[in-house]
Amino acid sequence: MMVRWLYACGFLLALTACDNGSVPAVRTVAQAPDKAMADPAPAPVRKRVALVMKTLTNPFFVQMEQGARRAERALDVDLLVRTAAQETSIEQQIQIVDDMIAAKVDAIVIAPGDSQRLVPVLKTAIDAGIKVVNIDNRLDPEAIRQAGMAPVPFISVDxxxxxxxxxxxxxxxxxxxxxxxxxxxxxxxxxxxxxxxxxxxxxxxxxxxxxxxxxxxxxxxxxxxxxxxxxxxxxxxxxxxxxxxxxxxxxxxxxxxxxxxxxxxxxxxxxxxxxxxxxxxxxxxxxxxQQAAEQGFQGVAMAMRLINEEPTPDVVLVDTRLVTADSLKK
CATH class of the missing domain: 3.40.50.2300 (Response regulator)
Structure with a gap:
């Protein structure tokens, strides 16, 4: 009896000695670190699209911004809206585009105050890798060609x-x-x-x-x-x-x-x-x-298609309708 007791004590002492580092500890599933929880995947970065308009003193452009804001929500983009003081403030609009280039936005959607004078700064934007969409007032196709640019997608009315x-x-x-x-x-x-x-x-x-x-x-x-x-x-x-x-x-x-x-x-x-x-x-x-809000919406949507390298048409024409006393009665 005494022999069996001594044998059991010796066996337990041997096990204790082995646990001093020669045998690795075993972790349960609950104890193991969860890689997904410890290092979550980063949220996708929202693309930044600048809407550059002539002014907000004309309610037409207020409506255009409202359409662009609708696209911002629908397409999950970060919309930056910038306008000049007046529709004749062309130099200010050029400076705004320069500022958006410096800010490294992903795309610029522009309703240019002048069809020719905005072309050089927009070429600079394109050369910097920024996508450009033209809405409302069309950039001069000949000025674009002379600047060595590809056609800029255009959204407006006839x-x-x-x-x-x-x-x-x-x-x-x-x-x-x-x-x-x-x-x-x-x-x-x-x-x-x-x-x-x-x-x-x-x-x-x-x-x-x-x-x-x-x-x-x-x-x-x-x-x-x-x-x-x-x-x-x-x-x-x-x-x-x-x-x-x-x-x-x-x-x-x-x-x-x-x-x-x-x-x-x-x-x-x-x-x-x-x-x-x-x-x-x-x-x-x-x-x-001429559906100003729709032009704003379509401009941002077109910018996202360009960013995603999807095919885009050169021209998109939004429908117009006459508003008269008779049409308002319908």
Whole structure:
């Protein structure tokens, strides 16, 4: 009995001695470190897209930003919105693009204030690996070619067709001769030229209409007022006025109201909320809805396709529609 007890004690002492480091400890599953929990995968970095517009003093661009913000949420991007002070602040817009290049954004979606002067800085952006999408006002294709750039994807409306439809409606039903004037946008902007051509084409088709003057009011409401004042001083018999955007049209309407001048049919372009109110009141005959928010949305979506190296079309045209008293009743 004593022998068996001593043997058992010796066996236990041997086991204890072996556990002093010669036998590795065994860890259970619960004790083992979880690699996934200890070192989680980093969250994907959101792509940064800059929306560079002309100004926010024009409600059209407020609507454009709203559409871009919708794309920001839908596509999970980081949207940076930058604007110049005024639509004529071209140098400021160039500086904004320079700032976005320095910030190393992934893409720039731009509504350029000028169709030619923005081309060199946008080439710098592209050379830096930044994707560029052109919305609203088209960059000059010849200036792009001369800069050695590939075509830049463009999203907008058919401005010539939209202006033609608006002026055709404006002059519809004339039974006697009428003098007409046009308020143009910035003359170096392609959309201003396209709207001018559409308006001129519609007026030329109607034998009752004589275009007596066409002047730039630079897309601005205050210049719409002052240029209208000068035009009516020179041509008091004018009964038709087409403004190439609603801001200038609202300025013209304010001049007509302030002077008590009646019998003038006025048309605009953009379908701003303020302009639609004037259509409902019967003071504005027609305006053109060019879906600013949709242009903003599509611009950001196109930028993401470029970033992801997906195929993209050179041109995307958003539909326009006339806004008139009759259309608002439907």
């Amino acid at each position: 401005n010539e067709k939209g202006a033609y439809a608006a002026v055709r409606y404006l002059v519809k039903g004339l039974t006697e001769p009428a003098e007409a004037v046009i308020l143009e946008g910035i003359r170096s902007a392609d959309n201003a030229r396209q709207r001018l051509m559409g308006a001129q084409r519609a007026m030329a088709e109607n034998p009752q209409v004589t275009l007596v003057a066409s002047e730039s009011a630079n897309w601005k409401i205050d210049e719409g007022y002052t240029v209208s004042e000068a035009l009516f001083a020179r041509h008091p018999g004018v009964t038709l006025l087409f403004a190439s955007n609603d801001m200038m049209g609202l300025g013209a309407l304010k001049y007509l109201q302030d002077t008590g001048k009646t019998g003038v049919r006025v048309g605009g372009f953009d379908a701003l909320d303020e302009a639609v109110v004037e259509v409902e009141a019967g003071r504005l005959a027609v305006t053109v809805d």
